[in-house]
Amino acid sequence: MSNKKNQIVIVGGGAAGIALARWLGGRFGRRHNIILVDRNRTHVWKPLLHEIATGALDANLDEVSYQSHGHRWGYRFFFGAMEDIDRQAREVIIAPLLDEDGTELIARQAISYDYLVLATGSVTNDFGTPGVQEHCLFLDDRMQADRFRNRLLNHCLRVSRAMNGDIPADRYVRIAIVGGGATGVELAAELYNSASALHDYGLEVFDESRLEVTLIEAGPRILPALPERLARAARCELQELGVRVLTGTPVVEATHDAIVTGSGERIGCDLKVWAAGVKGAEFLDHIGGLECNRASQLVVRPTLQTTRDDRIFAIGDSSSCLLPGNQRPVPPRAQVAHQMAKTAYRNLGRMMAGKELMPFIYRDHGSLVSLSRFSTVGSLMGNLIGGRMAVEGRLARFIYLSLYRMHLIAIHGWLKGAALILLGHVNRITRPRIKLH
Structure with missing residues (x-):
């Protein structure tokens, strides 16, 4: 060299x-x-x-x-x-x-x-859809995620106050999520997990029943990267939580209080999240x-x-x-x-070192989608069994959590990575279920 x-x-x-x-x-x-x-x-x-x-x-x-x-x-x-x-x-x-x-x-x-x-x-990617940049929230970085959380908590507080008093107000937090990929699906499920915990942190009359979440996908089904059977299972899980799932529904406009679909339907919402492609x-x-x-x-x-x-x-x-x-x-x-x-x-x-460069070889290890604490679905490349292997439940959840652990080890090394993984387990027990500030 x-x-x-x-x-x-x-x-x-x-x-x-x-x-x-x-x-x-x-x-x-x-x-x-x-x-x-x-x-x-x-x-x-x-x-x-x-x-x-x-x-x-x-x-x-x-x-x-x-x-x-x-x-x-x-x-x-x-x-x-x-x-x-x-x-x-x-x-x-x-x-x-x-x-x-x-x-x-x-x-x-x-x-x-x-x-x-x-x-x-x-x-x-907003695909040039009118009103998206002005009226929708995105989840591209930490600042945008914090902004969404603050606005979500404000609307939850509004509904809680309305239910406690005689103030005439809409008693639901209405959220529209555009994009049925992993981000949109995981966000929809996580919303119900967080809402169920709010009554333990000061909003005694607020729970997940106060959410109205609509997931909108332009394609024929959600989670196109997963096998159709798993995508159907994820859709059923979301619908059981209370999510309204719309497929084959392109969005043509976003306004200050609604998402407008190609069929002309106006989906009223307090929060609009755009997660349709990158x-x-x-x-x-x-x-x-x-x-x-x-x-x-x-x-x-x-x-x-x-x-x-x-x-x-x-x-x-x-x-x-x-x-x-x-x-x-x-x-x-x-x-x-x-x-x-x-x-x-x-x-x-x-x-x-003056040596010949190597080509990139992509090894598809499959896809996993977490529906918060409710479920996890995905597919792995089962090279030992000759094809793609579908996974659900606890096994899929364990593998999903392992992805982040592998990331920690990649950036911190084995010793500190392992210590942070252990600390993460402790934090799940000692820290609040949700962050309110």
Whole structure:
């Protein structure tokens, strides 16, 4: 390997970015400069955002500080948002840092790189539907999840006060969730879990019967990634909880108090959540002259290098990777992001050593969807039995929880990861069932 000290910059500290920073820092931290750039100061595993949004999870206990994590694993953290890439100068342009009142605290900066990895994740795709940006809530990051929880609790308080007094008011909290994928389904179930706990925390007359949740899916069924039998089981479970499930129902507009469907039905609601598909962040469109697809994802080769610059990699939801022999790019899922991070880690080491790069190989381990404490359904790739294996109940719940445990071990290592898993079990017993502040 060359004695030259390279600078590797990773933009985005999601599941892929923070894992890659940890692996690179642990291996090369003394020989090379590893820098992680993110617009947030802490990392939260994105599949948990629906639990943060309902108060089932206290993100303050589960988030990871990039600053302290970087100190532990040998990389440096840079707080800021990427604005552009100067490929000729090999620099990442960081936008000015502004105070809450708009005052510029730190001017626009440039970070040089020898190798750059873009792992900026995804945002919810509104497909240009009128009114969605103005009237709907999203669950793309911690801030949005906190905003939903605060608004949810306010509406629950309104209903509770109305039931306790003579104030004329609607005595239901009406919530519409657009998108019948994993996020929408898990959020719908978790809402009932949290509502059932509120009467133990000050809202004595409020429970899950005060919820009116509608789940709206444009496709023919919910959870298209799962076998049809499991999707039907999940739908039945949701309907038993009280969720109104609409399939084959496209949404054409969102207003301040309703969701309008293609049939003309107006579904009145206090809260509207848009969880219908994902895309790359819009700032990726033609950033640095790199090739981008219609979903604002950077097009990469099987080695995960961008098509127009060998020194720039893109991984996770921000990339579009079409592998040989496939008709569609690999899906934007957490397991894909983790596997891509591992391949990028290996290929960066090989590139610095002057070796041939390895192609990304996607191994589909199946899909799991948690319906809170009520049920868990999913499918696993049963390689030992020659195909896909359906799982439900306690086994599926155990495997689902194991996914987060594996993430903890990936970013913290076995010792601290195991300690955090144990601490998580203790917290479930000692801390409140829901977070109210």
